[in-house]
Amino acid sequence: MTSGNCIFCKIASGAVPALKVFESDDAVAFLDISPLAPGHTLLIPKSHYRDLIDVPEDVLARLTSHLPKLAGAVLRVTGATGLNLLQNTGESSGQAVFHVHFHLIPRVADDRLGFRWNAGAYSPGEDKAIQAALRAALAGA
Numbered sequence: 001m002t003s004g005n006c007i008f009c010k011i012a013s014g015a016v017p018a019l020k021v022f023e024s025d026d027a028v029a030f031l032d033i034s035p036l037a038p039g040h041t042l043l044i045p046k047s048h049y050r051d052l053i054d055v056p057e058d059v060l061a062r063l064t065s066h067l068p069k070l071a072g073a074v075l076r077v078t079g080a081t082g083l084n085l086l087q088n089t090g091e092s093s094g095q096a097v098f099h100v101h102f103h104l105i106p107r108v109a110d111d112r113l114g115f116r117w118n119a120g121a122y123s124p125g126e127d128k129a130i131q132a133a134l135r136a137a138l139a140g141a
């Protein structure tokens with residue numbers, strides 16, 4: 001399944017060039033064109049799914065099975081000492097390309113990438129209410 005105007009579908013099919021580093025029957029990994037750090041890599045399924053909610057479990061399982069070796073290679077080749085795995089779902093998260101993908105972002109100490117969010121705190125009882133709502137939602141899932 002592909003989507004006509006999707007840049008990542010076009011990369012997967014070869015219609016648009018990309019610096020591919022890995023390819024299997026159902027997945028492609030390539031260098032992000034605007035890297036947060038050298039070696040910043042994107043992993044995508046060849047089939048078009050919009051985001052993490054849209055992608056079927058079996059497709060996601062196969063896709064993520066490639067992550068350990070890919071992460072290892074990115075670390076070895078870049079000499080990075082750490083790596084952030086990032087998945088944006090939804091515009092408010094920063095998702096700009098609506099074909100599900102994982103970012104592998106190499107990290108070194110003091111690289112000033114600043115991948116830290118401003119952590120908040122729950123108001124009294126809010127955490128338990130959310131926990132109960134999530135447990136109920138997931139019990140039927």
Ligand code: AMP
Pocket residue numbers: 007018030031032033034035042087088094095096097098
């Ligand atoms: P996101 O914000 O999670 O949707 O990330 C989309 C990523 O795709 C961004 O980091 C872009 O730099 C990257 N990107 C967009 N177009 C291309 C392209 N043609 N080749 C490689 N990376 C791309």
Ligand code: ZN
Pocket residue numbers: 002003006007008009010047048049098099
């Ligand atoms: Zn697509």
